[in-house]
Amino acid sequence: MQIQKSFEKEKDAKLYIVPTPIGNLEDITIRALNTLKEVDAIAAEDTRNTQKLLNHFEMKTPLISYHEHNKQTRGKQLIEKLQSGQSIALVSDAGMPAISDPGQDLVNLAVAHDIDVVVLPGANAALCALIGSGLDTKEFLFYGFLPRKKKEKEAELARLYTLQASMLFYESPYRVKDTLEAMQKVFGHDRQAVLARELTKRFEEYSRGTLQELIDWTSGRELKGEFCIVVSGNDAPAENQQTNAWWQGLTLREHVVQVMEAEGLSSKDAVKHVAVARQLPKREVYQAYHQL
Template identity: 45%
Template sequence: MQVQSSFKDDKVGHLYLVPTPIGNLEDITLRAKRILSEADYVAAEDTRTSGILLEKIGVHNHMLSFHKYNSKERAPELIKLLKAGKNIAEISDAGMPVISDPGYILVQECIKNDIPVVPLPGPSAFATALIASGFDAQPFTYYGFLPRKSSEQKEFFEQMKPAHATSIFYEAPHRLKKTLKTLGEVMGDSRKIVCARELTKIHEEFIRGTVKEVNEYFAEHDPRGEFVVLVSPNEEQEEVLSWQELIKEVDALVAQNISKKDAIKQVAKSNKVSKNELYDQYHQQ
């Protein structure tokens, strides 16, 4: 067990997870700007992209590259700096660190080495899209970027299909049409989707409709910008059997030489009811 306190201790540095705007620079917080200015180093997914951002918000600091291709080699170097009392602010290209970027590797190493990890709240593309989607925000499942192969995507969509939660994933513009076609093959046209693009930017747009309607829209409009795709929850009501019907299922299994105990257990599990309740109902008949 580990209990972390984010108190200031000059003997060891702190890792600050600093969110950056997903488009509109006005979304930078005062605290984020201060931490980026005061940290000894800024670990960035892409130093060129982040360098432009820091320049625009008036932050001039020493940057270190930290991306998925060098994360395993760079993490020990950053841990060494943190142990020496240096503070590091970790940022991604846009939005929240760790989400769809390698920040979790550095966080794990900090936890192993008892180095405080301090998260700052801020912009997130999938959360921004979710609250404007019109879908129920509770619960939801975020999948990040899907596999590129259609066969592998189908597995994800098969998992999403029965979910009574809003499903969210990211997709690049040049792959969007193909992905939505695969989604339609699995989901049919019974579900609604929202494709949100260029969030917080000038050309922010939400395309809402059934899978078929959105596919038809993109047949006439080329996708541009990064997309957040949201799939509505499965609202089909599952059939709920009465106790008498469940008892008949148990009797049918018992007639097949299955013990009453195992039959009750099997029927309870397949119908998602309490095994103990079904046991009581069965023996009260």
């Protein structure tokens, strides 16, 4: 068990998680600016991008690149610097580090080496999108980026089909249309959803409607900017949720085969998956798959 008292020893080196603006530079906090000025170094996903931020606020703090492709070696180097007494701020290109971001690995390393991790509050696209969406905020799931391959994407959405909480996804403008079509296929035409684009920037935009309406709206349009897709949860009674499930119309054997292909599962694990989804005894699904 580990107990962290973040400010009991003020002079100890710390890893600061510092959110940066997701568009509007005025969204950076005074505390974030002071932290970026005072640390010994800033670990940045893209040093060129972060340098623009530092230049705007006239800061000279040294930058160290830390990203998906060098996180193994650079992570160890950053831990060594922290252990030697240097404090480091971790930033991403925009928003909160470690959310759909390699910064999570650095946080895990710091915790494993008993180094204090101090998280500053700040800008986050997903929460802005959720609150502005008009959908239920009482309970929600942040997913991040869905798999790119069609079958894997649909399999993940199928896993989320019965979820009653609102769901938050990040998506690039090049894959928004494909993702909406996959959502429509799995969740149905009438599921409510919102496209939030260019949050906090000049061209901020919320597009609200059913999945079918959003697909029609995006058809023929050139989509630009980073998107957050907010999808309402399944509000159907539990006993009716199977009626509209993506696998309706498939035999038990076909359902098992599709799960195996989409998720790379063994037949044994796919049988378990299908049994849970259909609320059937595992033996019944096993016999149907093996045609016993």
